[in-house]
Amino acid sequence: MVNIAIEQDHIRPPQPPGLIKWIKENLFSSIFNTVLTILLIPLISYLLFAVFRWVFFAAEWRAVTQFPLLYAVGQYPRDQIWRVGIILSGLFLFLGISWGRWGGLLKSISFTAGLIMLVTSLLPVQHPALDLNMRLYLGSNLLTILVGYLLGSKTAIKNTHIFIGWLLVPVCGIVLLAGFEASELIPDVSTTLWGGLLVTILLAAGGILLSFPLGIALAFGRRSSLPVVSAFSTVFIETIRGVPLVTILFMFSIILALFLPVESRIDRLVRALMAVTVFSAAYSAENIRGGLQAVPLGQIEAAKALGMGNFKTTIFIVLPQALRAVLPAIVGQFISLFKDTTLVVIIGINDFLGIGRSIINSDPEFVQMRTEVYIFMAVVYWIFSYLMSLASRRMEAAMGTSNNM
Amino acid sequence: MTNNQPSISGKEKIPFYRDERIIMIFAQVLSAVMIIGILIWAIINFFKAAEARNMTLTFGFLKEAAGFPISNPPIDYEPGMSYARAFQAGLINTLLISGIGIIAATIIGTLTALARLSSNWLLSRIALVFIEFHRNIPLLVLLFIWYFVVFGMVPPVTESLQWPGPIFVNKRGVYLTWPRLTETGSIFVVLISIGIIVSLIVFIMLRKRRKITGKDTYYSPISVGVLVIFFLAGWSLSGGTPFQLDIPYFAGINYQGGLRLTPEFAGMFLSLSLYTAAFIAEVVRGGIQAVDRGQIEAARAVGLSQIQVLSLVIMPQALRIIIPPMISQYLNLTKNSSLALAIGFQEFFAVGKIAINQAGRAVPVFALIMITYLSLSLLTSFVLNIYNRRIQFVTR
Numbered sequence: 001m002v003n004i005a006i007e008q009d010h011i012r013p014p015q016p017p018g019l020i021k022w023i024k025e026n027l028f029s030s031i032f033n034t035v036l037t038i039l040l041i042p043l044i045s046y047l048l049f050a051v052f053r054w055v056f057f058a059a060e061w062r063a064v065t066q067f068p069l070l071y072a073v074g075q076y077p078r079d080q081i082w083r084v085g086i087i088l089s090g091l092f093l094f095l096g097i098s099w100g101r102w103g104g105l106l107k108s109i110s111f112t113a114g115l116i117m118l119v120t121s122l123l124p125v126q127h128p129a130l131d132l133n134m135r136l137y138l139g140s141n142l143l144t145i146l147v148g149y150l151l152g153s154k155t156a157i158k159n160t161h162i163f164i165g166w167l168l169v170p171v172c173g174i175v176l177l178a179g180f181e182a183s184e185l186i187p188d189v190s191t192t193l194w195g196g197l198l199v200t201i202l203l204a205a206g207g208i209l210l211s212f213p214l215g216i217a218l219a220f221g222r223r224s225s226l227p228v229v230s231a232f233s234t235v236f237i238e239t240i241r242g243v244p245l246v247t248i249l250f251m252f253s254i255i256l257a258l259f260l261p262v263e264s265r266i267d268r269l270v271r272a273l274m275a276v277t278v279f280s281a282a283y284s285a286e287n288i289r290g291g292l293q294a295v296p297l298g299q300i301e302a303a304k305a306l307g308m309g310n311f312k313t314t315i316f317i318v319l320p321q322a323l324r325a326v327l328p329a330i331v332g333q334f335i336s337l338f339k340d341t342t343l344v345v346i347i348g349i350n351d352f353l354g355i356g357r358s359i360i361n362s363d364p365e366f367v368q369m370r371t372e373v374y375i376f377m378a379v380v381y382w383i384f385s386y387l388m389s390l391a392s393r394r395m396e397a398a399m400g401t402s403n404n405m
Numbered sequence: 406m407t408n409n410q411p412s413i414s415g416k417e418k419i420p421f422y423r424d425e426r427i428i429m430i431f432a433q434v435l436s437a438v439m440i441i442g443i444l445i446w447a448i449i450n451f452f453k454a455a456e457a458r459n460m461t462l463t464f465g466f467l468k469e470a471a472g473f474p475i476s477n478p479p480i481d482y483e484p485g486m487s488y489a490r491a492f493q494a495g496l497i498n499t500l501l502i503s504g505i506g507i508i509a510a511t512i513i514g515t516l517t518a519l520a521r522l523s524s525n526w527l528l529s530r531i532a533l534v535f536i537e538f539h540r541n542i543p544l545l546v547l548l549f550i551w552y553f554v555v556f557g558m559v560p561p562v563t564e565s566l567q568w569p570g571p572i573f574v575n576k577r578g579v580y581l582t583w584p585r586l587t588e589t590g591s592i593f594v595v596l597i598s599i600g601i602i603v604s605l606i607v608f609i610m611l612r613k614r615r616k617i618t619g620k621d622t623y624y625s626p627i628s629v630g631v632l633v634i635f636f637l638a639g640w641s642l643s644g645g646t647p648f649q650l651d652i653p654y655f656a657g658i659n660y661q662g663g664l665r666l667t668p669e670f671a672g673m674f675l676s677l678s679l680y681t682a683a684f685i686a687e688v689v690r691g692g693i694q695a696v697d698r699g700q701i702e703a704a705r706a707v708g709l710s711q712i713q714v715l716s717l718v719i720m721p722q723a724l725r726i727i728i729p730p731m732i733s734q735y736l737n738l739t740k741n742s743s744l745a746l747a748i749g750f751q752e753f754f755a756v757g758k759i760a761i762n763q764a765g766r767a768v769p770v771f772a773l774i775m776i777t778y779l780s781l782s783l784l785t786s787f788v789l790n791i792y793n794r795r796i797q798f799v800t801r
Contacts, residue, residue: 026526033525040527225429228437242782243775244740246754254761255771258454259447339543346747353546371554378542378550385541 063359063369064376068129070359074195074350080179083186084198085137087173092117092141094165096148101162105394110145112387117141170205191269195350197380199269203341203351207276208334214277215284216319222289233285240282245343249275253347272344280337287329291322324399331392335385342381353377451768460765464773467492473759475751477667488760495756496777502673502752503739509678510738511731514685521690532686539683544741547680552672552748559668562659573653573660579671580653583664593639593647600635604628669750673742681738688734692727693719732789736782743778753777 027037064071073084092113099110121138123130151157179188194202221233240248252275253268260266266274295318303313323330345354356377360370421427455462471491474484478494479501520532539547556576560566565575573580586594611624640647653663666674696719704718743754757774761767 026524029524036525037527040525040531044527044531226433226436228433228440232440239775239779242779244743244754244778246743246746247774247778250758250761251771254767258768259451261450262454262457335541339541342543342545343744345545346744353543353549357549370557374546374550374554378546381543381546382538382541386537389541 059372059375060369061372061376063366063373065127067359068127071196071352071355073198074355075193076177076195076198077189077193080186080189083176083179087169087176089141089144090169090173092144093148094162094169096145097152097157097162097165098148099145100149100152100154101157101159104398105391108394109391110149114142114145170209174202191267194269196355197352199344199349200338200341200352202269203273203276203344204334204338206273207280207337207341210273210277211280211284211337212330214281215288218281218285219288219292220314222285223292237282237285240279241286245276245279245340246346248279249343249347251275252278268347269349272347272349276337276341276344279340280333283333284330287326287333288322290329291324291326292318294325295321327399328392328396331388331395335388335392338385338388339381352380455768458765460768462768464769466766466769471760472763475756476749477670478751491756491760492753492773495751495753498745498750499739499742499752499754499781502670502677502742502745502750506674506677506681506738506742507735509674510681510685510734513678513682515689517682517686518689518693521686522693536683536686539680540687544676544680545744545747548672548676548744548748551676552668556668556672565655565660571652573663575660576668577659577665578668579666580660580662581664581666582653583651584648585651587643587646587649589643590647593643596635596639596642600632600639603635604631607631667750669745669748672748673745673750677738677741677744680741681734684734684737685731688727688730689723692723692725695726696722728789728793732786732793735789736785739781739785740778 028034069078069081073081076084095106095110095113099106117138120130121135121142152162176186177189177194178191179186181188218233218237221229222237224230224233249272252271256266256271256274299317299321300313303317308317341351342353344351345357348354350358356373360366360373366373454460467489468487470485471488472484473491475482475491475494479497480490480494482490482494517532517535520528521536523529523532559574559576562575562577565573567573570582572582605628608624608628611622611627614620615622615624651662651664653660653665655661700718700722701714704714709717742752745752746755746758749755754774757770760770
């Protein structure tokens with residue numbers, strides 16, 4: 001008995017080290033480390049203090065707080081802003097439904113979204129943009145998510161319905177945002193008026209959704225045994241990967257029109273979207289191709305032996321395994337696509353960064369506050385990208401594809 | 406997916422629409438017709454548009470006078486000079502910022518990776534904050550912060566900041582003290598260059614001999630000695646003053662002398678190299694961590710010193726993993742240098758954009774831009790791939 005007790009004691013995981021031991025091991029383990037720590041502590045304290053003092057006392061945040069709607073939707077007509085609201089609610093509804101159905105990561109996203117809505121609707125500040133209607137609307141989104149959750153937990157709604165819903169919301173959303181020329185209720189709104197975070201998210205989400213299938217097609221095209229298809233895909237991918245995104249943006253905004261019939265006219269926001277899509281697709285294609293190469297040949301042979309056709313083998317056997325293997329790389333590509341959307345500023349589209357710049361340039365007084373505006377921009381972009389990479393890490397862990405050893 | 410099913414002879418004949426060979430040929434023809442059809446359609450449209458707008462389609466304009474200024478051109482350039490000259494100036498600016506950026510990003514990135522792996526928790530956290538900060542904000546935002554915010558706060562010329570060096574910083578740019586060759590300095594440079602070549606030859610030959618004979622030929626001290634001899638010879642032959650420090654001085658309205666970096670160049674350089682350094686740090690960290698711990702323990706066990714472990718065991722194995730992603734980071738940096746357009750640093754793309762805006766030249770200029778960037782990419786990856794292959798060969 002005694003022996004066994006000792007064994008068990010031995011098996012138990014080591015106790016987490018105490019605070020003093022931790023400090024000793026991580027800060028003062030050698031003479032060099034001790035010196036380094038003693039030098040670093042005052043430096044870090046000073047920096048943190050300086051940042052704190054600047055943020056809360058020295059900085060003038062007026063240029064940031066004065067125009068929340070401008071940052072959010074740009075020049076979109078203020079009396080039509082309910083359209084953006086409807087789309088946001090639609091997205092929240094389906095977020096809630098998906099949370100009810102699958103839980104997991106979607107639960108955390110729903111909680112975060114709901115929390116942000118609740119906090120903004122209850123912010124204890126006086127602001128013309130945050131009137132009672134706005135507060136009620138923001139608060140109602142919390143309900144929308146909950147209603148979605150309840151709907152999603154019911155089995156009456158099929159998974160396919162949810163997928164179709166996810167596809168319909170953005171498509172209907174774009175139509176709703178653009179409106180119709182003849183319509184009284186939703187008159188058309190020129191895309192030159194769209195701006196801010198709305199355009200950034202439209203470009204990023206649109207680019208991600210469209211570039212993914214295009215990337216898969218290009219990856220298969222490059223591996224195709226048809227020489228014309230494979231040569232075309234290879235040249236396409238390598239050309240786009242070899243030149244900067246700015247070049248692609250200019251190509252679509254200036255050169256593309258020359259290669260289309262004279263009378264055709266593509267909206268400039270659509271041209272920007274095409275550019276980021278094509279750019280991202282070339283990079284995704286290479287990632288996906290790596291995944292395709294990693295699928296063992298035996299899998300394909302087994303599928304064939306079971307009597308599956310080429311199409312079925314690809315859809316049910318090859319693609320799922322290939323995409324799983326390269327998921328981290330694809331998400332990384334999407335994060336950089338999100339950051340790359342800022343480049344549309346160069347071709348004169350007012351995305352989030354563009355709005356920030358035009359606010360700064362609108363008033364000499366705001367030029368003095370450019371530090372605050374740019375820091376605000378950096379923080380917003382940082383939060384979005386960081387949350388995306390956080391979500392990707394959680395997703396990897398859940399799927400067991402993590403390759404950190 | 407090209408497995409030709411063995412033809413089932415005799416009993417049942419496969420209908421032609423399920424015969425893979427026929428399907429393949431059909432798909433081949435269809436895809437060719439579609440792709441070539443779309444291309445021809447686009448080209449016909451293009452010629453119509455070109456005719457309607459009276460566009461130039463040849464590169465003849467390269468000899469014409471450009472007519473636009475380039476601020477601080479790296480080579481002698483005036484608006485009266487040709488387009489070719491303007492593009493040349495732009496290209497040199499691109500190569501300059503990419504080259505210096507790559508060197509700086511590699512150094513900062515490697516140091517950050519080492520800091521990240523440090524056993525000191527504070528240092529490792531600082532490196533983590535640096536990496537996460539730069540990886541998650543767009544390069545353009547970083548560029549605007551450096552150029553508009555940091556260089557926007559710099560004092561005017563009369564109240565220049567003075568840092569040790571001396572380095573002067575003001576609204577007009579950064580003025581560095583810079584060693585410049587004196588009249589006799591060229592002798593020194595020539596001798597040093599010969600010295601480097603000779604000592605390299607000596608190094609390689611002696612090391613080869615040691616590998617063959619197994620006797621220690623002291624190749625490191627001897628080759629360093631050769632270099633020192635050449636250095637001393639050059640130093641004395643040039644009269645002891647091969648270089649002269651060119652110190653910037655205040656001359657009435659502006660600083661003269663020294664090496665001047667414009668705010669555009671400095672802002673672009675800082676943001677580009679810091680941004681890329683964060684990515685390189687992750688690449689280097691991953692490479693070092695991928696080396697098997699057993700390898701390091703085994704190297705210690707056979708009695709190698711700390712430096713030998715690092716240089717003979719860790720680095721060769723880590724480099725194998727580090728180099729391919731590093732190449733793609735270098736290429737990214739080169740391509741990202743085109744963002745300089747946004748702050749008015751006139752590198753190749755910015756020059757091209759001005760030329761595009763001048764009526765009727767869009768297509769040839771665009772072709773030129775694409776070809777230049779493509780060949781830069783291909784050339785870089787070609788050279789580095791050769792190096793990569795050698796490294797892979799040596800270690801395996």
